[in-house]
Amino acid sequence: MFEICHLGFAICFIIPYSRIFADFMVIFLYMIKQKIAEKIKKAFKKEFNIALDEVDLSYPESQFGDFSVSCHKFAKDLKMSPQEIAQKLSETLKDKLIAKTEAIAGYLNIFVDSGMLSKEVLSDILNQENAYGSSKITKQKIVLEYSSPNTNKPLHLGHARNNMLGMSLSCLLESQGAEVIKTQIINDRGIHIMKSLVAYQKLGNNETPESAGMKGDHFVGKYYVLFDEETMMDEAQEALRKWEAGDAKVVKLWEQMNKWVYEGYEDTYRDLGSEFDKDYYESEIYKSGKEIVAQGILKDVFKKEEDGSVSINLEDIDLDKKILQRADGTSIYITQDLALAVERQKEFKADSLIYVVGQEQEYHFKVLFEILKRLGYEWAKNLRHLSYGLVFLPEGKMKSREGKVVDADDIIAEVEDLAAKEIKKRFPEISDAELGQRSDAIGLGALKFMLLRVTPSQAIHFDPKEAISFEGSTGPYVQYVFARISSILENMELPEIDDVDFSLLAEKEEKELVLKLMQYPEVLSSAAENYNPSALCNYLLELSQIFNSFYHKHSVLKAEGGTVRDARLCLIASARIVLKNGLNILGIEAVSKM
Numbered sequence: 001m002f003e004i005c006h007l008g009f010a011i012c013f014i015i016p017y018s019r020i021f022a023d024f025m026v027i028f029l030y031m032i033k034q035k036i037a038e039k040i041k042k043a044f045k046k047e048f049n050i051a052l053d054e055v056d057l058s059y060p061e062s063q064f065g066d067f068s069v070s071c072h073k074f075a076k077d078l079k080m081s082p083q084e085i086a087q088k089l090s091e092t093l094k095d096k097l098i099a100k101t102e103a104i105a106g107y108l109n110i111f112v113d114s115g116m117l118s119k120e121v122l123s124d125i126l127n128q129e130n131a132y133g134s135s136k137i138t139k140q141k142i143v144l145e146y147s148s149p150n151t152n153k154p155l156h157l158g159h160a161r162n163n164m165l166g167m168s169l170s171c172l173l174e175s176q177g178a179e180v181i182k183t184q185i186i187n188d189r190g191i192h193i194m195k196s197l198v199a200y201q202k203l204g205n206n207e208t209p210e211s212a213g214m215k216g217d218h219f220v221g222k223y224y225v226l227f228d229e230e231t232m233m234d235e236a237q238e239a240l241r242k243w244e245a246g247d248a249k250v251v252k253l254w255e256q257m258n259k260w261v262y263e264g265y266e267d268t269y270r271d272l273g274s275e276f277d278k279d280y281y282e283s284e285i286y287k288s289g290k291e292i293v294a295q296g297i298l299k300d301v302f303k304k305e306e307d308g309s310v311s312i313n314l315e316d317i318d319l320d321k322k323i324l325q326r327a328d329g330t331s332i333y334i335t336q337d338l339a340l341a342v343e344r345q346k347e348f349k350a351d352s353l354i355y356v357v358g359q360e361q362e363y364h365f366k367v368l369f370e371i372l373k374r375l376g377y378e379w380a381k382n383l384r385h386l387s388y389g390l391v392f393l394p395e396g397k398m399k400s401r402e403g404k405v406v407d408a409d410d411i412i413a414e415v416e417d418l419a420a421k422e423i424k425k426r427f428p429e430i431s432d433a434e435l436g437q438r439s440d441a442i443g444l445g446a447l448k449f450m451l452l453r454v455t456p457s458q459a460i461h462f463d464p465k466e467a468i469s470f471e472g473s474t475g476p477y478v479q480y481v482f483a484r485i486s487s488i489l490e491n492m493e494l495p496e497i498d499d500v501d502f503s504l505l506a507e508k509e510e511k512e513l514v515l516k517l518m519q520y521p522e523v524l525s526s527a528a529e530n531y532n533p534s535a536l537c538n539y540l541l542e543l544s545q546i547f548n549s550f551y552h553k554h555s556v557l558k559a560e561g562g563t564v565r566d567a568r569l570c571l572i573a574s575a576r577i578v579l580k581n582g583l584n585i586l587g588i589e590a591v592s593k594m
Contacts, residue, residue: 032097032112032117032120032518033057033067035095035097036057036067036095036097036098036110036112037054037055037057039093039094039095039098040052040055040069040089040093040108041055043089043092043093044089046092047088047089047092048078048085048088050078055069056069056070057069058070059515059519060107060109062508062511062512062515064102064104064107064109065101065102065109065110065111066110066111066112066117066511066515067109067110067112068107068108068109068110069086069089069107069108069110070082070106070107071083071085071086071089071106071107071108072106075106081106082105082106082107083103083105083106085106086103086104086106086107086108087103089101089103089108090102090103090108093108093110096113096116097112097113097116098110098111098112098113099111099112099113099114114503114505114506114510114511114514115501115502115503115504115505115506117511117514117515117518118502118503118505118510118511118514118567118571119500119502119503121514121517121518121574122497122502122514122517122570122571122574123497125517125574125577125578126494126497126570126573126574126577127497129577130577130580130581132520132521132577132578132581133175133520133521133523133524133578133581133582134175134176134177134524135175135176135177135521135525136177137176137177138176138177138178139177139178139179140173140177140178140179140351140352141178141179141181141348141349141350141351141352142173142178142179142180142181142350142351142352142353142354143180143181143183143344143348143350143352143353143354144166144169144170144173144180144181144182144183144353144354144356145166145183145184145185145353145354145355145356145357146162146163146165146166146167146169146182146184146355146356146357147159147162147163147166147184147269147274147276147356148162148184148185148186148187148357149184149186149187149265150187150188150192150193151186151187151188151193151220151257151258151261151262152192152193152195152196152220152221152224152261153196153217153220153221153224154215154217154218154221154264154265154268154407154408154409155217155265155268155407155408155409156405156406156407156408157391157405157406157407157408157411157462158358158390158391159408160272160408160411160447160451161388161391161451161460162356162357162358162388163269163272163274164272164448164451164452164533164586164587165356165386165388165451165452165456165533166182166274166356167182167272167273167274167275167587168448168452168533168536168585168586168587169354169356169386169528169531169533170182171584171585171586171587172524172527172528172531172533172536172585173528175524175528175585176524176525176528178528181277181278181348181350182275182276182277182278183276183277183278183279183280183344184276184279184280185280185281185282185340186279186280186281186282187282188258188281188282188283189243189282189283189286190240190282191236191237191240192224193254194236194237194239194240194243195224195227195232195236196220196221196223196224196227196257197223197236197239197250197253197254197257198227198232198235198236198239199223199224199226199227199228199232200220200223200253200257201235201239201253202232202235203223203226204223207219208260209260209263209264215263215264215267215409216259216260216261216262216263216264217260217261217263217264217265217268218264218407218409219260219264220257220260220261220264221407267409268408268409268412271408271409271412271444272408272412272444272448272587273444273587280340282336285336285339285340285343286331286336287331288336288339288340288343289324289325289331289335289336289338289339290325290329290331290335291339292335292338292339292342292375293310293324293325293331293335295375296310296312296324296371296375297310299375299376301371301374301375302324305327307327308327308328308329309323309325309326309327310323310324310325311323311324312324312371312374314367314370314371317370319363319366319367319370322334322367322371324338324371333364334364334367334368334371337364337368338368338371338372338375341353341368341372341380341383342372342377345377345379350379350382351382352382352383352384353379353382353383353384354383354384354385354386354531355383355384355385355386356386356388357385357386357387357388358387358388358389358390359387359388359389359390359457360390361385361387362385362387365383365385365387366385368383369383369385384531386456386531387456387457388456388457389454389456389457389458389459389460390459390460391406391451391459391460391462392459392460392461392462406462411447411462411464412443412444412447414464415443415444415446415447415464415467415468416439416440416443416444417439417443418443418446418464418465418468419438419439419440419442419443419446419468419476420435420436420438420439420443422442422468422470422476423435423438423439423442423594426594438591438593438594441479441589441591442468442475442476442479442591442594443468444588444589445475445476445479445583445588445589445591446464446467446468446474446475446476447467447475448475448586448587448588449467449474449475449476449478449537449586449588450462450466450467450474450475452533452534452536452537452586453473453534453537453538453541454534455532455534456531456532456533456534470594473541475588476594477541477544478540478541478544478579478583478588479583479588479589479590479591479594480594481544481547481548481579482576482579482580482583482590482591482592483591483592483593483594484551485547485572485573485575485576485579486576486592486593487592487593488556488557488572489569489572489573489576492557492569494569494570494573495566495569495570497570499566500563500566500567500570501563501566501567502567502570504563504564504567505567505568505571507550507553507554509546509549509550509553509554510550510554510568510571512546512549512550513543513546513547513550513571513575514571516539516542516543516546517543517574517575517578519539520539520543520578520581520582523535523536523539524536524585533585533586536582536585536586537586539582540579540582540583540586543575543578543579543582544579547572547575550571551572554568556568556569556572
């Protein structure tokens with residue numbers, strides 16, 4: 001952005017640092033960038049008598065420097081070519097932190113002194129260890145809703161993606177200082193719940209999960225699949241009416257079947273690492289929307305139709321007309337969501353509420369947020385829908401009643417089994433206990449990384465063999481690099497930081513690794529700000545690749561001279577810390593042995 005001032009002219013090139021969740025007192029990356037940015041401002045003032053407010057420093061490919069500034073946006077106002085501007089700045093820019101500068105194709109490329117960079121970055125990482133990359137600058141309270149299953153079937157692969165997004169986003173936001181309240185709304189009522197209930201009444205013969213040898217959620221899901229739409233629908237609708245009237249027999253069976261499901265969910269959530277601070281139940285809130293409807297009518301936000309139903313017209317913003325209450329006075333799904341949003345805000349007084357829900361519900365949340373705004377709730381502007389894409393099988397989109405669904409439990413078992421086979425190939429003498437521990441960590445790591453490695457809005461084509469591969473863009477690949485570094489450092493004592501000559505880390509691959517490690521706090525900040533765990537996945541993959549390139553060319557333990565070895569030990573120990581920190585944010589265990 002350029003800005004012309006009345007007293008002379010000033011160019012303002014603005015980067016929104018205020019948006020970055022970072023404690024600038026402890027993040028050296030920011031200080032490095034700020035120092036270089038200040039030098040560039042002084043160079044602009046000296047060469048062109050121009051006051052820059054801020055400077056955008058990007059990361060070019062390594063052969064073009066450590067930082068780069070585009071001069072193209074200044075060309076028009078300065079009446080000079082971008083290359084001429086870059087050249088003048090290159091001749092003026094001097095500092096002990098800067099090893100050299102180059103002007104290429106209108107870009108000012110800056111090379112930082114390797115020794116100074118390595119000392120500051122690696123010292124920072126080794127001193128902070130698990131805290132490296134984290135910040136406490138933001139004090140926001142954020143309510144996060146995710147998972148929110150229906151109690152008529154087990155969690156499936158789509159739920160697994162939802163849970164992984166929810167948990168990793170929670171960790172990302174907490175790493176930046178936010179207080180996160182993790183919630184779910186359990187959809188435990190409605191015609192879909194009555195379908196499994198009626199099928200059990202007719203076909204169950206007092207069978208239980210224990211007698212059938214099944215997890216409770218799979219047991220109930222079996223009867224949902226057995227439900228016959230043609231012959232049982234009338235009975236399901238009658239069961240729903242009885243439930244709403246409080247029929248003791250129906251309510252008792254409903255409670256028992258839900259209990260079976262919750263017991264099954266608890267096991268799956270434990271495997272996935274999912275946790276919740278508060279559960280909400282549709283059965284407890286579905287009637288509470290009537291108060292919201294009455295409030296909307298009084299405010300002339302809602303309209304009561306001739307048939308007794310209540311609606312809101314959102315055609316002015318292309319969201320159509322929406323019924324909020326049926327003619328018989330019963331609520332619909334969006335009405336209870338309105339009530340739940342108001343209740344949660346009263347309870348937590350949150351700065352933001354994030355819904356992690358599939359992209360097929362985008363219209364629903366646009367309507368929900370707009371209605372809350374029109375009802376006068378100021379906090380509605382801080383509601384967010386983290387929309388994510390579908391998970392596809394080779395046959396296509398998952399269907400919960402067609403036998404093509406991949407249950408979360410089944411896929412967990414499959415990836416753990418595949419991991420066990422890979423481990424057994426490499427370590428045929430491994431004990432069963434150790435095999436079980438490693439295969440659990442690697443299998444779940446593979447699943448989680450696969451579900452998080454693409455941006456949330458993208459669909460995922462699921463392939464367990466691809467996910468479990470120890471090579472490529474996978475969780476096991478990152479875990480393998482962590483284990484490799486752990487093996488090198490085993491039984492090694494790191495030198496005192498003050499005794500290390502970091503200027504010896506002068507090789508190209510060493511500097512690339514240091515620069516990548518330096519970027520970790522900024523990656524965390526950006527991933528949290530954009531609700532995008534895939535950015536962290538991609539960073540960990542790149543860091544792993546850069547480490548492998550370094551290790552392929554340079555020995556650590558057999559490095560020439562103890563001083564070089566000491567510097568490289570600090571380098572790879574820092575890489576190990578960052579890999580572990582990043583994997584932990586994603587909910588993936590960093591294993592010392594594969």
